[in-house]
Amino acid sequence: MDMLLLGESLTFEINDEHYGFWMPAGGNDGVAAIEVFFADDPTEITVSMETKASDDDDASPTTIGTLVLSSATWPKVFKFDVADAQDLVRYHIENANGDPARLHFQLVQPLWAPN
Numbered sequence: 001m002d003m004l005l006l007g008e009s010l011t012f013e014i015n016d017e018h019y020g021f022w023m024p025a026g027g028n029d030g031v032a033a034i035e036v037f038f039a040d041d042p043t044e045i046t047v048s049m050e051t052k053a054s055d056d057d058d059a060s061p062t063t064i065g066t067l068v069l070s071s072a073t074w075p076k077v078f079k080f081d082v083a084d085a086q087d088l089v090r091y092h093i094e095n096a097n098g099d100p101a102r103l104h105f106q107l108v109q110p111l112w113a114p115n
Contacts, residue, residue: 015095030085044096045068045093
């Protein structure tokens, strides 16, 4: 593995979505971020953070923060506030209503406010 390669590259079809892994929330409120190194059409890609209790199933998470990528200057970090997190959180990235798109990005560990 080359340690100089950062992030992940995805190709989105129309109405395509990808999920990050579940990770423990470090508080109730905080700031989430995605670092984008390249995107074909950033205004079509939505990034959100979802939460659930550890004993809930994966099919019923709640969205606690969202943003739409808005720049064509790379690289760039996009930050958004999250609120009311439960035990677990994950990122959700989707190409909701655009043409197929490519995205090279890195999901950033959320920064949590102390409770």
